[in-house]
Amino acid sequence: MDVVSPELNSLLPDEIMDTEAIEDIPHPQPGGSAVQPEPSDDTPVPMETDTPMASEHLSLCSNATSAEHTKALATTTNATLSISSGSQLPISISSSSSSSSLLTFKPAMATSVASTKTTDSLTGTSISTSGLQRLTAPFTISAANHQIILNKVASAQATEAARSAGNSPQVIKQEGQKLLVTTIGKSGQPIVLQLPHTGGKPGISQTLGDNKSQATQFKVVTIGGRSELKPLMGSVGNQLTTLQAQQLKTVQIATKTAVSSAAPIKFIITKTVNSKGLSPQTSVSPVITGRVLTQSSPGIPSRTITLSEPLNSNMQSISGKKIAISPLKTPSKVTVVSVASPTSNASQKSIALPVNVALGQQILTVQQSTSGSPVKLTTGQTTTQNIKSVQSVTLGGVGGSQFKAIIPLTTQSNVQQIQVPGSRFHYVRLVTTTTASSSGHPSGPSTSSMQTAKPMVVSAGAVRMSVPIIPAQTVKQMAPKPLTSSTVVTTTQTQQRLIMPATPLPQIQPNFTNLPPGTVLAPAPGGGNVGYAVVPAQYVTQLQQTPFVTLASSSGFPASTGVQTQARLPLNGLSTAETTSRPRKPCNCTKSQCLKLYCDCFANGEFCNNCNCNNCFNNLEHETERLKAIKTCLDRNPEAFKPKIGKGKEGESDRRHSKGCNCKRSGCLKNYCECYEAKIMCSSICKCIGCKNFEESPERKTLMHLADAAEVRVLQQTAAKTKLSSQISDLLMRTTPVISSGGGKLPYTFVTKEVLEATCECLLEQAKKAEQTHQPQVEAERMILEEFGHCLMRIISSAGKAKADCASINC
DNA sequence: GAGTTTGAAACT
DNA sequence: CAGTTTCAAACTC
Incomplete structure (x- = not known):
């Protein structure tokens, strides 16, 4: 399996939505060809060629203020990307190397709050940003193993492997999760969208408009990488839409090769950006719609990739605290669901790319067809792609020891692996069991579509989880984060998110040794395909409580795997039922920010809820800090989140404290003593002084009798x-x-x-x-x-x- | 409710 | 690893 760097999420667009107002900005081409607006239908478009284009223009502009703040820079040898967003986020990106592209987001205005710097190393691309938008999550996409490798830092090996595989490794550095640059593709396949591109190509002019306040996040998504960089011409239109406190952005990127004047490539991404000011309780309606990806090359039928998704009203119905399955996200996270390239030579394909955004998260699904086969991607449709039962959902975590819950995907219907022949990547699809039987409705031999995901709302206590449920043949995306964000298959900088391979890859199996209480791991039975969903314990608990969706099934879940199947490990010796049924005591932390083990909530792997704490960071709003704290605790003590009360040795039924107490003055007969508090007697491992908490102790007997x-x-x-x-x-x-x-x-x-x-x-x-x-x-x-x-x-x-x-x- | 006691957690 | 400090819960008044 490949590990997706924690920052992967941050690299992805915050929100993607369809926009009708996407403007197709023609780019000056040496050949005189201009990018043509991609029609929403499946109209074939001339393919782009691998030939570097003389110039590239990528513009991101908001409709409202694009004209005013747009700044475009273009050079013959350097690609310049300028982004202007309203009055707040003018950004310019420039690529200065023929072999490497340097994207620099410069504030066009003195008041600009974000700057981004992107460098393409070894064809890899590193993007660094400062200010509100910083990217620190380089990732590598490798098709060598049918895997997408997202590494925190693209290693040379991984990169080389990726390159050898024919992909263009992209190294992305991002801070603030504002910019996404990714290359997913297959060598020889003229697909897609690549940002930045290699030198030798005409400069890129990108204009980005953003009406959004500082919360606005721009992410550049490059799809379709290959060993050699492809010319990119893109235009981004930015729309601001009010959708339950979310801001929608539309990014349209068009790529065109210099040689193929008639091969415009267009990639439209609509982004929905959550307002950071939103509280967890705020209902967020995840919506992603419409994106168009068009690519054409001379002599090759044009490819049109349309990413569109109707607003999912179901998801909007979620109210109150909402948690995506992956709470480990910061607001406005984007998830890339899948990337694949079918080998079919169909002249034209329509692929539905389900882009779901739940709770402020966005999921981007991209399928890529093999070169020479024009492809159109259309969301909200069914897919004819081969789908296997594979599920991979990573909900985040910290390092290797993050809170993890693996959602058992017991049936193939629950999880499906979308495997496109010839594709180096596996699509991972999570579908509901109820609708898994449906294989989608192929609109054509070469058409694949995905149905709109349905939201799943899980409520547990005051926390509610919203998980989009996608019917069969659809990608299941779960975003466990209340309004801020969460991602199904993504990573963030501080929270490592894992993308499990669709196929069993032992080398990438997650380390389950340090799973905190509540971790749930479940392999997907059948087909040898294994899928894991890693979600916070509390989310799993909530999920299991939900009447709407059955995420796990005990059947087919091999106990021999050693995987924990319970949603919540016993806490302090109490059974799951006890811990879940008993109301949790609110904490009163004042100085620890509830991010230390002093806090019982934190120590139990729970979010603070209805507590009396001050300056609490043990919530989704401070997921980054929380994950960091978790990691720190685990670094200090790998078993920090494991129950302290375990079974005694030799199968004795008596429970005992794992570490023993150290009481000195309480005689271990007060609740200061953890043993006594757990209603167990002190054991030999205790270091207590004056202990009276033993079997024959008269004091204990009296105390117990009174109690x-x-x-x-x-x-x-x-x-x-x-x-x-x-x-x-x-x-x-x-x-x-x-x-x-x-x-x-x-x-x-x-x-x-x-x-x-x-x-x-x-x-x-x-x-x-x-x-x-x-x-x-x-x-x-x-x-x-x-x-x-x-x-x-x-x-x-x-x-x-x-x-x-x-x-x-x-x- | 304020203050004290206590011991685990955190720190040095 | 030991000593010290910090912290929040338990406890007392």
Whole structure:
């Protein structure tokens, strides 16, 4: 498996949506050809050729202010990308090397808050940004293993491997997750979109407009890489749309080779950017729609890749706290779902690319066809691509020891691997079990489409998880992050996200040794394909609680795998049911920001919820810090998040503290002692002084007896009250008809509040009496019941007497 | 509710 | 690894 660098997510566009207002900006071409706006339909477009184009223009502009702030720079040998976004984010990108492209995002204005620097090393591309937009997540896409390798730092080996595989490794550095540059492609395949491009090509002029405030994030997405860089000409149109506090951006990128004047390539990405100011409770309607990717080369039928997705109303329905399966995200994260290139030589293909955004996350799915086969990608459709049961969902984590939950995808219907013949990459698809049977509706032999994902809302306590559920044949994307963001298949800088291989790759198996409580790992049964979904424990718990979706099935889940199947590991020796059913105690942290083990919430792998803490960072809004803290804790103690109370040795049923206590003054008979608190006795591993928490300890016995007595008393009181109420109700039910028929005074008139209170007092006194005499519980209950019987007799007697009196009076 | 005690966690 | 400090819960008043 390949590990996706933590920053992968950040590299992807925040939101992608379809926009009708995408402007196709023609680019001056030496050949005189201009990029033509790609029609939404499947109209073939001339293919681009590998020949470097004389000039490249990539413009990102917002509709509103593009004209005002757009800045374009173009050189014959250098590619310059300028991005202007409204008044806030003018960015210029320039590529200065023939063999490498340097993208530099420069603030066009003095007030610009973000600058991006991109360098293409070894064809790899590194992009660094500063300010609000910084990229620090280089990744490498390698098709060698049918894998997408996203490395934190593209290693030379990986890069070389990727290059040898025919791909253009891209090294991306991003900070702030604003810019995405990726190359996914296959050598010899004239696909796609590449940013930046190798030198020797005409400069790139990119204009980016952004109406968005500082939260605006621009991400450059390059699709279709090959060993040799391809000329890129792109235009980006930026739209600002209000969608539940989200901002939508449209990025349109068109690439055109110099040789093929008639081979315009157009790639349109619509981005939806979440407002960072949104609170976790804010409902976010993930929406991704419409993107167009067009590519053409001379002599080759043009390829049109359209990424469009209708607004998913279902996802919008999510309200309150929402959590995508992958909470490890910061707001406005984008997920790349899949990349593939079919070998079919179909002259034209329509591929639906499901781009789902849930809770501020975006998922970008791109399929690429083999060279020579024109392809059109259209979202919201079914796909005819080969799909295998593979699921890979990474929800993030910190380093190798992040909170992980692997969503078991038990049936192939749940998860499907989209494998395109000839494709070096595997598509991973998560589908619902209910609709998995449907294989989609191929619109044509070469058409693949994906259905709109359905949102899955899971509520657990105050936290709700929203997971888009995509029917069969669709990519399942789950974004567990409340409004901020989460990603299914992505990585962030501080949270490492793993993309599991569609096919079993032992070398990339995640390290499960340090999984904190709540980790759930589940292999996808069947087909030898293994899929993992890594999600935070709490999310898994919530997922399992959801009535909407069944994410896991015990069947086919081999226990021998050693994978933990429970959503939440026992905490402090308590069973999962106990921990989940019992309300969590709110913390009161003031200085630790709830990011240290001092905080019980944090220590239990939970988010703070309804706590009394101050300056809490143990929430999705501070996922980065949280993940960092988790990593720190795990670095300090790999078992920091494991339950402290485990089983004793040799199968003894007694639980014991894993580390033992160190009490000095409490005698281990107060809740200061973790052993005592867990209601277990101290063991040999304890270092306590003056311990009285052992089997024969008289103090302990007394204490336990008192505690038990108190507990019994409470239980008895509760039981007595319940029984009394029941008896009284029953009495009333039985006596009412008699009284009614007799026309006399209703006996329940005598069951007044005072009578009830007196009865309860009598019962309580009996309970006290039993307690004082150290009666066993059974005997105590008997005594109370006897007293209750006496009370009833008195009530009945009084009622009967009253009735008799009434009757005599009436007569 | 404020203050104290306590021991785990964190730090040195 | 040991000593010290920090921290939040447990406890007391």
